[in-house]
Amino acid sequence: MLALQLLVNGLVTGSALGLVAISFSLIYSTTKIFHVAHAGVYTMAGYVAWSLASRGMPDVVTLVVTVAACMAMGALIQHQLYARLERRRATPLVVLIASLGALAVMQNVIAAIYSPNILQFPVPWGSQMVVLGGVRLTWTQILTVLASLAAYGATVWFFHRTILGKQIRAVASNPFLAEITRLHPQRVYIIVVGIGSAIVALPGILVPLDLGLQPYSGITPLLTATIAMIAGGIGSITGSFVIAVGIAVLQNLSLLVIPGEWSIGITFFIFVIFMLFRPTGLFAAAR
Amino acid sequence: MDFLFSYIALAEVYVLLGLSTNLLVGIAGIFSVSQAAVFGVGAYIVAQLLMTETMGFVPAMLVASLVCIALNVLVTLPSLRVSGDYFVVTSFGIQLLATAVFINWTQGTGGANGLPGIPPPDLFGVMLETNAQLVMLTTVSVGLGCLAFWLIMRAPFGRLLRAIREDELAVAAVGKGVLQAKVSAAALAGAFAGSAGGLYATFLSFIDPVSFDLDASILLLTMVVVGGARTLAGSIIGPFLLLALPQVLTFIDIPTTIAASARQLIYGVLLIVFMLFRPQGLAGEKL
Amino acid sequence: MFRSIRFGLVLAAACFLTLGSVTAETIRLGAILPLTGPGGLIGTQQQKGIQFALDHINAKGGVRGNKIEVVFEDNQAKPDQSILSFNKLVDLQSLPIIFTAYSGPSLAMAPLATRKKVLLVNAGAQADALAKASPYLINTLPTIGDEIAVLSRWLVKNGKKNAAILFENSAAGISGRDNYITHFKAAGGTIIAQEPTQFGQTDFRPALLKLAASKPEVMLVSITAAPQQMAQQYKQLDLTFAVAGTTFFQDPALIADPAAEGFLHTQLQSQSPPALAAEFKQKYNAEMEFFVRQYYNASNILFTALDKVLEEKKPITGENVRDAILKIKRFSGLVPVVFNSNTASVPFDLNVIRGGHDVLLEELKVQ
Numbered sequence: 002m003l004a005l006q007l008l009v010n011g012l013v014t015g016s017a018l019g020l021v022a023i024s025f026s027l028i029y030s031t032t033k034i035f036h037v038a039h040a041g042v043y044t045m046a047g048y049v050a051w052s053l054a055s056r057g058m059p060d061v062v063t064l065v066v067t068v069a070a071c072m073a074m075g076a077l078i079q080h081q082l083y084a085r086l087e088r089r090r091a092t093p094l095v096v097l098i099a100s101l102g103a104l105a106v107m108q109n110v111i112a113a114i115y116s117p118n119i120l121q122f123p124v125p126w127g128s129q130m131v132v133l134g135g136v137r138l139t140w141t142q143i144l145t146v147l148a149s150l151a152a153y154g155a156t157v158w159f160f161h162r163t164i165l166g167k168q169i170r171a172v173a174s175n176p177f178l179a180e181i182t183r184l185h186p187q188r189v190y191i192i193v194v195g196i197g198s199a200i201v202a203l204p205g206i207l208v209p210l211d212l213g214l215q216p217y218s219g220i221t222p223l224l225t226a227t228i229a230m231i232a233g234g235i236g237s238i239t240g241s242f243v244i245a246v247g248i249a250v251l252q253n254l255s256l257l258v259i260p261g262e263w264s265i266g267i268t269f270f271i272f273v274i275f276m277l278f279r280p281t282g283l284f285a286a287a288r
Numbered sequence: 289m290d291f292l293f294s295y296i297a298l299a300e301v302y303v304l305l306g307l308s309t310n311l312l313v314g315i316a317g318i319f320s321v322s323q324a325a326v327f328g329v330g331a332y333i334v335a336q337l338l339m340t341e342t343m344g345f346v347p348a349m350l351v352a353s354l355v356c357i358a359l360n361v362l363v364t365l366p367s368l369r370v371s372g373d374y375f376v377v378t379s380f381g382i383q384l385l386a387t388a389v390f391i392n393w394t395q396g397t398g399g400a401n402g403l404p405g406i407p408p409p410d411l412f413g414v415m416l417e418t419n420a421q422l423v424m425l426t427t428v429s430v431g432l433g434c435l436a437f438w439l440i441m442r443a444p445f446g447r448l449l450r451a452i453r454e455d456e457l458a459v460a461a462v463g464k465g466v467l468q469a470k471v472s473a474a475a476l477a478g479a480f481a482g483s484a485g486g487l488y489a490t491f492l493s494f495i496d497p498v499s500f501d502l503d504a505s506i507l508l509l510t511m512v513v514v515g516g517a518r519t520l521a522g523s524i525i526g527p528f529l530l531l532a533l534p535q536v537l538t539f540i541d542i543p544t545t546i547a548a549s550a551r552q553l554i555y556g557v558l559l560i561v562f563m564l565f566r567p568q569g570l571a572g573e574k575l
Numbered sequence: 576m577f578r579s580i581r582f583g584l585v586l587a588a589a590c591f592l593t594l595g596s597v598t599a600e601t602i603r604l605g606a607i608l609p610l611t612g613p614g615g616l617i618g619t620q621q622q623k624g625i626q627f628a629l630d631h632i633n634a635k636g637g638v639r640g641n642k643i644e645v646v647f648e649d650n651q652a653k654p655d656q657s658i659l660s661f662n663k664l665v666d667l668q669s670l671p672i673i674f675t676a677y678s679g680p681s682l683a684m685a686p687l688a689t690r691k692k693v694l695l696v697n698a699g700a701q702a703d704a705l706a707k708a709s710p711y712l713i714n715t716l717p718t719i720g721d722e723i724a725v726l727s728r729w730l731v732k733n734g735k736k737n738a739a740i741l742f743e744n745s746a747a748g749i750s751g752r753d754n755y756i757t758h759f760k761a762a763g764g765t766i767i768a769q770e771p772t773q774f775g776q777t778d779f780r781p782a783l784l785k786l787a788a789s790k791p792e793v794m795l796v797s798i799t800a801a802p803q804q805m806a807q808q809y810k811q812l813d814l815t816f817a818v819a820g821t822t823f824f825q826d827p828a829l830i831a832d833p834a835a836e837g838f839l840h841t842q843l844q845s846q847s848p849p850a851l852a853a854e855f856k857q858k859y860n861a862e863m864e865f866f867v868r869q870y871y872n873a874s875n876i877l878f879t880a881l882d883k884v885l886e887e888k889k890p891i892t893g894e895n896v897r898d899a900i901l902k903i904k905r906f907s908g909l910v911p912v913v914f915n916s917n918t919a920s921v922p923f924d925l926n927v928i929r930g931g932h933d934v935l936l937e938e939l940k941v942q
Contacts, residue, residue, distance in 0.1 A: 137811060
C-alpha cells in the first residue's frame, strides 16, 4: 500500500522531471552547450504563471503566455549570449560560466521582485483529491502526468516526423556539414533552445502548482535531469524520459529501506559510480 | 582595526582557495564546482581534531591536507576517464553529495547545527587568539602558498601543465604523462583547499554546511574568473575584491529587502560581463 | 557681601547644572538579522519590530533624553557573514549591544561576544545550545526544550502514546527532534518513527507516507518553513493521526488553511493589543506577527535596562546592561518575561487551529 503510493508519487515527479530531461537533452545534443541557465527558465515559468493566475487570468491564457515567455527567454539567451560567445571562439568552460552567471541573474531578479518566500498558486481545483484504486492523487498530479506524456509524445513526433525536426537532428549530428548544406546552424540553435524552453515551461508551472513556488529550487531538478540525460544516452529523447522517471521512482521507493535524508545523496553517488564504469549511457544513440 | 583584520584573514583564506581552484580549473583544465566540498572536508577535519584534543594545530593541518589531497585525486579521477561535459555533471553531483553528507552525518560534522566552539590555533605552544595574531598566521600561510604556486609554475611541471591545457594530444604524443600531471595538479589543489579549510575553521570558531555548499563553489569560480585565471595575481585580486563587494554595497542605499539578491545578482552579471568581454579576468590569461 | 554670595550661588548653580546634566547623546545599538535569503521573511519582521519600538521610544524623547538608534546588518542567516558584521559593528562602531536571530549565527557569534563583552540579544532562535552558549547572550524567549517538554506531557496524558517525528534537517529542526525524543520518552510515550525533510523543500509526501506507515497516534512536527504545504499534503493523503507542533505553527497561511484543522501547538504567550496592532498595520502595512512582537518586546526590555543603567550613572556597556536585565528580572510588556537565567521564562499556551483561527485550548505551566 505504502509502496504503491510511493511508486505513483514517483511516477508523477518523474514525468515532470522527464520533461526537464528531454528539453535539456534537446538543447545539449544540438548546441553542445551545457545550458545551466535552463534551470532559470524553469523557475521563471512558475513565477510568470503565478503572476498571471493571481491577476485572475483564465488558465489557458496563463499557460499560453507563460510558454511563449519562456520560449522568448530561451531564444534570447541563445541569441544574445551563446551566439556572441561562439563568435569570439569561447571555450566550453567560458560558455558554462556565462550560463551560470545567467542563472544567478535570473534567480536573483525573481527573488528580488517576488521575495524569497514560498508562494502558493491561487488555483483551487488543483488540490482536489481523486482516489484511483487505493492511491490518492490530486488533480494537479494527474495533470502533470498527462501533460508530460503528451509533451513527450509531441516531441518525439516532431523530431522524427517533421521536416524541421529532421533538419534539427541533422544539425545536431554534424554542424559542420549542416553549415555547408545551408541549414544555418545558428538559426537552428535558436529554434531548439526556444523549443526546449517552451517544453520546460510545463513542469515549471505544474510542479510549483503542486508544491509551492521558490526562486532557488531549480538547480537540483536540472542536475537530476542531466543525470537522466547522460544515463539515458545523449540524443535519445526516450532514454532521457524513461531514466528520469526511473530515478524519481527509485528515490521514492528507496524511502522504504533507507532514511529519507540520504535519498538524494544516493542518487548522485550512484551516478558518480556509473560515470566511472559506463559513461556512454544505457540507451546511447549513435553519435 | 579588528574589522580590517578579520576581512584580511578571510580574504587570505579565499586566496588559498583561489590558488586551488586556479590550479585545477584554470591550469589543469579540470572543471570543478566541488572545491567548496574539499574546503569543507579540510575544515571539519581540523575542527574535530582540535575539539577532541587529538592533536595540535600544525599536525591537524597536515592530516587535513593529506586527506584532501587523496580526496581531490579521487574526485577528479572520473574527469580523467570521461571528457569535459560529463565531468561537469559529475562535479556538480559530487558537490551536492558532499553537502548531503555534511548536513546528515551528524556524528562527524554536527549536521545542520554545525560545530561551535572550535579552539583557536596553537603554534609552538602559543595560542593565537586575537585577530591580529590570526591575521599573521593567515598571511604567513598565504605567503607560503603563493610561493609554492609561483615555484610550481616556473618549474618544468608548470610548463607541462600549461602545455596540456593548450593541446593535450600533442603532449601525450610526445610521451609525457598527461594523467600523472593532472593527478598531481589535483593533489596540490587538494592540499591548498584543505589548509584553507583548517584556517577557516579556527578563525571563525564555528563552521556549518552552509559555508561549503554549491553557492560557495560558484563564488570561488567567480573569484577566479574575475580576478584572473591561471595566474598568481588573479588568485589574490579575485578574493579580496569579491569579499569587499558586500561591504561596499552597504554604503550604497539599496533597500535591505533586496540587498542579498542584489549581491548575488551582481556576481551573476560580473560572470556574464567578464565572459563576454574579458574572459581572462583582471589579471589572468585566457581561459 | 550679599552680592558676592549671590554671585557665588549662581555660579555654583550654573556649574552644578552643566556638570550634573546628562549630555543628550544618541545611544547606538546594532542588529544582525537575515534581511534577505531564506530567512528574509522572518528577519524583516524582526527588523520592523525593532523599528516600531524605536518609533515609540524616540517619540517620547528617548531613554532619559537619549535617542536610540539601531544599525542593521544583513547576515542572510549565515554564520560567517554574521562574524564579519559583528566585528564591523563592534570594532568600527563600538556598539555594545547587538540584536541577533537564528540559532546558527547566534551560536557563531557567542564566543566573540564573550571575548569582547558585547551583549547579544536573541528574541527569535530557540535551539537548546543557546542557553549556555555565552554569559553575554540573553534569550528573551525560552529554548525549544521547555515547550516540547510540556507538550509531550500533555499529549501522553491525553492518550497519545505513540508518536512519529517529522523534522527539518536544520539547526532548529534537529534541536526540536532531539527534544521530542528525550521528553516524549520521559513523559512515558514511545517514538516509533522519524523522517527528515530538507529546509526549503516543499514535497512532504514521501516523508508523510513513511511516517503514516508506522501508524502513529500523533505526529510531532519540528519544521520552520512551508508548514502550509505540509498541512495540505497531510490532508490530501487522507491522514488521520493528530498533529502537534510548537510556536512555528503560528503561521498565518497555515492557520487560515482548512487543511490545518485540529492541529495542536504550543504558543508562547504574545498578543498585541488591538490598538497597537492597528497602529503597526497602518505604519508598516503588515500584520504585527509573532517575530515583530518578539523583537518589539525585546527592544523595550533593553530600553528599560538602559534606563536603569543610566539611572545608576554607569556607562553603557554590554556587561552593565546585561547585569541590569538580570537584576530587574521581571519585565511586563507586550510579552511578560522572567529572567531566572540568561534565558527568559515565558508562559505559553496550548492552542488548536479551528475554523481558520488559532484558539486557546489550555494554559500550560512550565514546571
